[in-house]
Amino acid sequence: MPKTSVVSKAIAAAFVVLTVSVIGGIITMIILYKTEISTMNPTPRPTRPVSTTVLPPVMRLPKNLIPLSYKVFLMPQLYTRIIEKVNVTSPNQTMDFLGNSTVSFQCVERTSTIYLKSMNLAVSNGKVKNENTNKMIEVSAMKTHRDDTNFLEIQLREALEEGGNYSLFLTFKGEISENLDGMYVSTYVEGVPEFLVATQLEPADARKVFPCFDEPDMKAEFHVTIIHRRDTIALGNAEISGSNIVDDEWKYTSFHPTPKMSTYLFAFTVSEFTATPSTHERVQINTYARPEATAAGHAQYAASITGKILSFYENYFGIDYTQKKLDQIALPDLAAAAMENWGLVTYYEGSLLYEEGVSSVLNKEQIATTIAHELAHQWFGNLVTMKWWNDVWLNEGFATYMSLFAVDNVEPTFQLVTFEMDALASSHPLSPPQEEVQKTSSIIQMFNSITYCKGAAVLRMLADIVGERVFIEGVKVSNYFKPHLVDMVAHWLVARFMEPWTKQIGYPVITINTTNGEVNQKHFLFNDSAESRHVKIGYMWNLVRVSTGSTALINIFKGPILFKKDEFLSKNGEWILANINCTGYYRVNYNPENWDRLLTQLEIDPHRFPPMNRGQLIDNAFFMARAKLVEVTLALNSTRFLRKELDFLPWQLTVRNLEYFVVMFDRSEVYGPMQAYLREQVKGLYNSLRNYTDKSTIPKDHSSQHSQMLAIEVACSNELPECLEMATKMFADWMNSNNTNPIHPNLRSVIYCQAVAAGGKKEWDFAWARYQSSSDTSEKEQLRVALSCTKKTWLLNRYLEYTLDPDKIRLMDVDSTISDIAWNPAGHALAWNFIRAHWDYVSQQDGDMLINAVTSRFSTQFELDELERFKAEYDLGPAANEVYQAIEQTHVNIQWVRENKDAILEWFERETAE
Template sequence: MSKSSSVTKAFAAAFVVLTVSAIAGIVTMVILYNTQIATMNPTPRPTFPSTTTGLPPVMRLPKNLVPERYKVFLWPRFYSQIIEEVNVTSANQTWHFSGNTTVYFHCVQGTSSIYLHSQNLDVYGPVVASTDTDEGIRVTRMENHQDQTNFLEIELDYALKTGGNYSLFLAFRGELGYLDGMYSSLYKEGIPAHEDDTDTDRVLIATQMEPTSARKVFPCFDEPDFKAEFEVTIIHRRITTALANGINTDGANIIDDDWKATAFQPTPLMSTYLFAFTVSEFTPTRSSNHRVEINTYARPEATAAGHTKYAADITGRILNYFEGRFEINYPQRKLDQIALPDLISAGMENLGLITYREGALLYEEGVSSLLDKEDIAELIAHELAHQWFGNLVTMKWWNDIWLNEGFASYMTLYAVDAVEPDFKLKDVNILNNLHYAFEADALASSRPLSTSQGDVQTTSQILEMFDIITYYKGAAVLVMLADLVDQPVFDKAIRRYLSDWQYKNTDQNILWEYIQKADDESSGERNIAEVMNSWTKQIGYPVITINTTSGEAFQKHFLFNDSAVSSLSWHVPIRAMRYTTLFRLIWLKPGESAMKGEFVATKGEWILANVNCTGYYRVNYNPENWDRLITQLQKDPRRIPLMNRGQLVDDAFNLARAKLVNVTLALNLTRFIRNETELIPWAATISNLGYFVRMFDRSEVYGPMQMYLRNQVKGLYNSFSNYTANSTVPTDHSSQQIQIKAIDVACSNELPECIEMAQHMYADLMKINSTNNINPNLRSVIYCQAVAHGGKEEWEFAWDLYLRSSDVSEKDRLRRALSCTKKIWLLSRYLDYTLDPELIRMMEVTSSISDVSRNVAGQALAWNFIRAHWNYVGYWNAARLIEAVTGRFSTQFELKELERFAKDYDLGPASSAAYQAIEQTAVNIQWVSENKDVILEWFERETA
């Protein structure tokens, strides 16, 4: 944190010149910098910021001042090319920046104090003036509070007047961060950018502001409802290109032999977390669009090789889809996208400048898999959906971040389905969203989708909101809401909501008002707020139990922990069918049960509820109805809707985990899978048996379980044998995915012909100068299984390929394969490599350790490793890391270790994840003790 600052009038006057004459000020800054640099050593790479302790009494900015416009000058002092000297790395490099900002604001309530945010900045030179009278106002004190508020407090000689308009000028210096704020990214350029370049090491500058890092780049009102325009000028090396949210005004102004300045037009009103810029030597690929200039930037070699073509092609089509669906044009005439070597998330939706992790955006023919296209399309659709949900209409505070992320996840379902119908992803992703949310939301330590603002104050608390509940439960309840009011009614309400609240901030109550109005117009009889608040303001979800003999249905809070007491209930819309006949929509209200006779099954027919899985609830039945459903699945599964075939498996297994049905019922349900050829039922079965694997792969249950899975998957594996043997894939995307799952399950469960196939393909690859003839779709699973069933030679070959590969998707596949070995000493070596950012990039540390932890041979290693190196490995995505590493915990010893870990370590935004892991571990311990013998007996009987 910077200390309180004061400067002489001479310094203040000098920086006022910057606001009057941009170019003159820039030249002055360059001269000053060149003078300083001659007398100082380059700034070393910054260390990790320390964590402050103690909560201040007030965490939110006062609302007496409203920013309207920022004028920002930023000067990152870096070289885009690393020059190395003997025994000295980055000899010419610096890691700091400087700049100034003028914020123009309106006073809605008189005050003699200005509060805004500043973190890790050296701020100086405050100048306050009335823009109504041009009168200066003397600053008497300036202090940067050394607590979690990050408040920059400026005291004035006299009070600002209500209704007055003012400006505040501040100059500042700072150091580059680590994947947040303004940060550097080092990479190697395979093709020199310039003919006289001999060194391929490169550096670029990028930003990541969400949620609270804009204050690390310039002093600002860093809360989402302080929307303003941003007019930015970037000073940068002449060989680089600067991109920002706005449109480049007139090219770049040359300052001297080294520097130039690029100015950008003011942005539309937006929140500070969307502020973004990059400085790099990257080159663009232009997309065709009738109105918006779309450019996708990447390393020059990737652009030249056409690796941005798929992203460039699909972006315009998705943008057109959203403009048509929402009937609101994207709010700017340009949209830049950039594929960055380092980004903490897969993508960030900054207005006008969307940043992506390059491995998530680039597609290389013959190297990237066909399924990579699905991931690219989904990611771009998610970030483009944010241009409306989040950027155009923004939540008032982070407690309602689901209005951003839940809507983006929901809209992705439809956008990809519209522009790439062959992918057939909508139903798969609806179920994926549902199952991810169900898993996290079945714990008593879960949280509501929408919490009170008072519960989300600190940066750590804000970061905790970016979780499974926000993304996946948010999307799932929107699927349910759209089904409840009918899709056309929902879409009409959303169009009005976006139109009326563009460039403003909302909360979920405003959303309910728009849904209510549209529902009323279509003769709806529901209280939307009452219905939906039961899903968003409460934790968890219900299990609906239907008795098909009496016809009665009732609800109960579904929890894995059967000792937890809950009286929560919901407004539940039930869509059900009797054999082939759909019921009318039936409401199950809090405290009520369905009328007798409503769900009666006659003549041996079965009843199925939550048809097509639009409801956010699980369903249990009386034993007779379960038996009929199981019989139907074994006899003719296609009489049951495809999505429900997957959901029946998921419900049965999770009901068994919650001890609401016998575990043998869930296992009996899997018998039909032997003859199933569709992806959704297989994906649900593999996922749920994965819990059994995690609980029992260190016990005697595992042998018979492997034999059963081997028998079940053999037919599916053989159905793809001709494709696999020739290293080819089916044309249908769904079949491509199930082919991969079949290979994974077959090899993991020791099907001899599968292991032989994987080893043979990998052995061919290992031959000297051998061409990689493994189909890109199959490489991930082949690499993993070959390394798993190999030794040192196979592992080190994969490691060497990883180091030599320049394709990010290929590196990701190899990085995952390295975690598949059963050799503990190799896994230990791999974990040590994650501590060296030259070997494993920082953004990949979490996923690399998580991959090791999912390997039974590496779980204990990973657990010990993260505790020994928490200050490094827990810096980013700590919640995800804890969830992965504790996934197998099922003993009292592991529970005690986990409780000690949660108590002794500074977990920050991962605290909630740790307590959820403690609860889940306690549930696992009880479940294993009660079910192990029954499960062992079942698998032994099935494989006898």
């Protein structure tokens, strides 16, 4: 049942006191602002001398002070509209913000020094008060450390006593960022250029907005007031408690206290956006977007499922969402796909807005999955938070895992279901030691596919072992969500079963020998020689016996019969297939005889195996081959049955695995026979869907829609004539149709790319013009990617130059645009040279994606030497770990190509000659 809210007289009285303090703070800040702008010059970024104080021995804040609450006033001075100028750096625009804060805290260990975190802020006017005695404590010195600690050090004339309650008042000035971090500016055009203010504080950027105890376990309540332009609205973590006009230019908005939360979840926006409401019996839900997008109904799909997803989680976890309101906002610029700020979830537009007739089924899936992921965080991460960033997988792994259940509940037709980077020795454990994750750059590196995907995979494995019902009971309110039992749950999840899976790098390969019944495990690595350099010998993982009382280590599918027992001997030539439904986070290898039986069964009657297991066999075969545990020709043999395959999953896994072959050989003589083989294999799938494709329509079945998109991509990229003819004709029809697009939304991304690849300047310029004129986020994204598909190097080079101009390519799209060009064999070398020439600019969004893309084809000693030189000569920042992984991967690539090229060429030539 919904809970009823009652405001007591005591709370009402407190509001009166708060209102008085709010108005006083507003008046003070407006006076300060009027004084500031009287000079008609924006406040420059503050500079500070380097502190000579000896720093504490670690990067972390001392735990002698425990924050209780913050009272924060913020005044972003940005204009939302500049009619005469369109550039945020125009002298008419104001990129400064003012603020003051009062943090109340308890002293648990006597100290005469207060440490907070502060970065890029000019902090002044520090005042410390003993809240027990109302006595002021004199501040003797205040210094900001300009190093990786970001410490704001406040020295006191007298010590704070253990058990005492104190408060610290500070005023500060800062600069609104143009780099999508901290408090930043975002821009869009609806008739005239418009600007808004938003925040992105995870993991360690709250310190750029106000001085604070900026660590995840140092939670506190937040009492927030935003002073903003009169024609804008302010949104925050909690519901609005009051709003009023101050003068002809300014108004203020105050918010109710937040739940006790981490600083990285603090958020607010100031914009002219409008809302689309959602239905929920207890929580007020609104989805905000640009007025034009709201009026066109682009937020309607998100609004229609958000309340359902929230209700699903409330029922599933057995605990209500803890706030009275939930706002979502679609931002034109956001560094991530979305951010789970408590009560104010921010999204990149393409992750939230859906336009019927323009957006594809993939867009709809992404929106549903992203909303489900961020709403899961309202429990996993916001309500219960990891103590430090080394365990961020508990946030992201749970949210990734739970989002699949939520999406299945609201969109059951989607049927949603990452080993690869975890197979490198330079990978990292899910939960590394805290001392290895101290600097901000190290924290940022934890937000990767291992944290998200491996985290979800090991949770899925645990749920399969204990049973889904037992698993969810273990994380419901009666257990996981009771703060005093968090340590117990961590013990349950990690110490007893999960520790080998979370504390060790990578995952195992289980080898089954069906001739003698032996089963063993070892650490799976692409490069065995790396093990002796990087990895402890004797890695072992718990393979818990299934809970049915059986003695089996793993599920087995023997012949046509599903059973569970510890018998791994093949009798009468039967095949054995392990890890049914792929619930275990490990790979499986077999003796050659069992591999032959399995692949023979695939060719004779592939449907004896369900689609997931057909895909599993292909995936395991290719990974075993890359690790040199089986011959590479065995992996290729596993694809022979595909000429009869019409299901999506086996094809998807084949394409994903053959991507490695493509990037290794698309500049060599292997590529021609490889394309010829794939043309033949995909004909059956393409022709089965051609009746839809030629008419630019789609099948009703959701899985078949995915198959259709994949079939066109494989057929056209491997130059199947009828596919290329279809794609170029559809694109030409669009060019000649007076702006009416005849291509079905599901097919646009692949048709655009293939037509631009097959065309020249005319097709590219048409796509560029549509990219510039389109206001639909998904359409712009599809066109932006398609522009990178051209084979004309001069067009690709011009496109790279466009990434340096934020009026052409937004900063948040720079790394993905360059990466798309790098994935194109015609643009690979261009992109590698370009990022080295412009590293300071292109790496502003961390550079992770760039490194993976531009080094993907490196397979020669010369390329390795260039990469080593890049590591030595450039300030890599958060991209350092990706460069180390790229170096290791390049070593692997060099050896793999040297050992396998001849056999692969011979295999493809033989298969295409038949």
